Amino acid sequence: MVVMDLVLLSPPSKSVFLSSSVSSSSSAAATSAACRPAVILPGLGNNTGDYGKLQLTLEGFGVPSVVAKVSRLDWFRNAAGLVDPNYWRGTLRPRPVLDWYLKRVDEAVREAKELAQGGSLSLIGHSAGGWLARVYMEEFGVCDISLLLTLGTPHSPPPKGLSGVIDQTRGLLDYVEKNCRNAVYTPELKYVCVAGRYIQGARIFGGSEINVVSAFPVDGDQLISEVSIADDVESATLNTSTWRARFVGQGYKQVCGQADVWGDGVVPEVSAHLEGALNISLDGVYHSPVGSDDVSRPWYGSPAIVEKWIEHLVN
16 A cells, blocks of 8 residues: 555645545445535636546446537627626626536536435536535535535636736636635535646746656646636746747746746646635646546546545535
8 A cells, every 4th residue: 555645734725635546445445435415617728528537437437417508609699798897807707707607507407416316416626616506505505415525626816916927817816716605625515626747837037947747647717718828838848848848837927926836837826825714735646638548647537636635425
């Protein structure tokens, strides 16, 4: 059995750090328990098909799942926000511009409720799908939901008044922070937030140590598309990653105000955690299924990585 390194911080914001190694008994423990159905919420720029392999992996653990029906072209619906004066003021609200997405989530939840047969559901929100899940829970209620698990979700709005930082959500994350219920970790409803530590960003100017963990051994929200960003961040080595780290660092800066921080290649680690939730950091984990090969660059839904958080989906 391989030993896992755990660091627990005091409540209300519980944090866990996991190395890329996993216990060989975790899979057996998960499959032996009863599981809630899960609804998977795609991230910005992703489509339903991007999560097909994750569905199969969850099924292997006995977790039935439904993916909200979203196509890449659907995301162009967000352009409707351009005619809203709040977009230009940076005070955009999720509704009505994101009503189309919330409707798709509700349809998936209704389908999953049939699988649940009167039991509760889990929501799995990838990237922007995580904070959109929080909007859904605020607008549609949480009576059928007992877990929100977010994967690489930017939960916090970027700092205001910082030179070179523009809120790419145009106020949406401000709205979520101010209007959506606080995260909790209770027997009735659990929030679990997973962050990846794939690459450390670097500042354009000034010294900063650059570290890449894309070669870590693994056993077998933003209006700019996260898929297009993630697809542009290729596997790097210590000798060739300087420009990549600076490029990635500028993306991190737009999300959290700092470039030289760790993250999954798109979302900084600090932004993917949420006060009041059980916060988990995973070494060597990349942001998106697009561009992931599951081995040298695993993403949150790669089979070996799912083993690290699947326990939260079982009753």
